[in-house]
Amino acid sequence: MRLGGFLFILVLALGLSFIPVKSGASQDPKAFFAARGQFGALLFFLLAAGETYSIGSVLGFPGGIAATGSIDVALWFIGYILLAFPIGMLLYPRLWQVGQKYGAITLPDLLGGYFESRLVASLTGCLLVVLMLPLGTMQFMGLSAVFSQLALPLPTCVLSACAAVLAFLFVASAGLRGAAWAAALKDISVLGAILCVALVALTQWSHGSAVPLADVLHGASTTPGASCVMILSTIIVQALGFCIAPQTAAAIFSARSSETIRRAQIWMPLYMVLFPLLFVVAAYGLTHHA
């Protein structure tokens, strides 16, 4: 059953990636990397949300709360993503406008054009690849957790290698437009799954051996001053860094206009409604673990 659902989503994502484009299925670099800058607010929103809320958010947030029994991780996790959106509201339209000026379709293109140097563009490209490695590692850690639940008769490293090859083939064949459609499928699946699990957790709360949430979820730590400094500094630094993360910035150049980016950015915080739902799941895990 689990495997069937997993394969169904996989095949559906591959099918969506082959949805033909409106005007001639051109695969020039601008179409491949930036979908010719044709994305309206909805597709741009779906793509940006897909890049923002990865497997690390969906599994890491409730997992972090359940593992530590502390609200610290929840505070900085929600805080930095939330405050990245006002920064993005200012930064992304400007980046888009500068990108238009230099005909950029990627972040290295933009910096290379601005400094009129291919060396800067190449170095930026290499740097972004290196910066993506920790994120990629986290995705594979999350994938390993998913594979372990599927209980397939193959080692996790083999399954991860297959996933990497499949992801490469998917991106290489479909480009950014395919990624946007896959992101739409992911958003619907993830939101639906989290909503269902959270509702089941709420309706089943009184069953089983529940302990009071206040007993297992700690508030302020024993060193509240140091913890508060850690939380606030993490929120500020991460919110700034989040806006220029390679996977986030990649979507900017696919937008039709800077106004499209603003319109999509408005709705991004509301997508975070999944975090209260994920908190319900984590709280259920904490109070019903016995």
Place this chain on the structure above:
Amino acid sequence: MSASSPRTRLRFGLLALPFGAVLLPMPFLYGLSFRLLGVPVALVWLFLCLPLTTLCLAWSSAPLGRGHTQ
């Protein structure tokens, strides 16, 4: 639109509001022992900041939507 026009100041103010709402009360709320349905009040406040931020972003972009050209 000049950098110091009232419209720009309002826009920046609205974008700064979520920062104030999240960061300023945090040291106070974090130390409170008060809970709502077992959830620490600092976390409840952060959840309330989600729709607040959306409203701020919507209001901040509204003036740009009128008579603003690329």
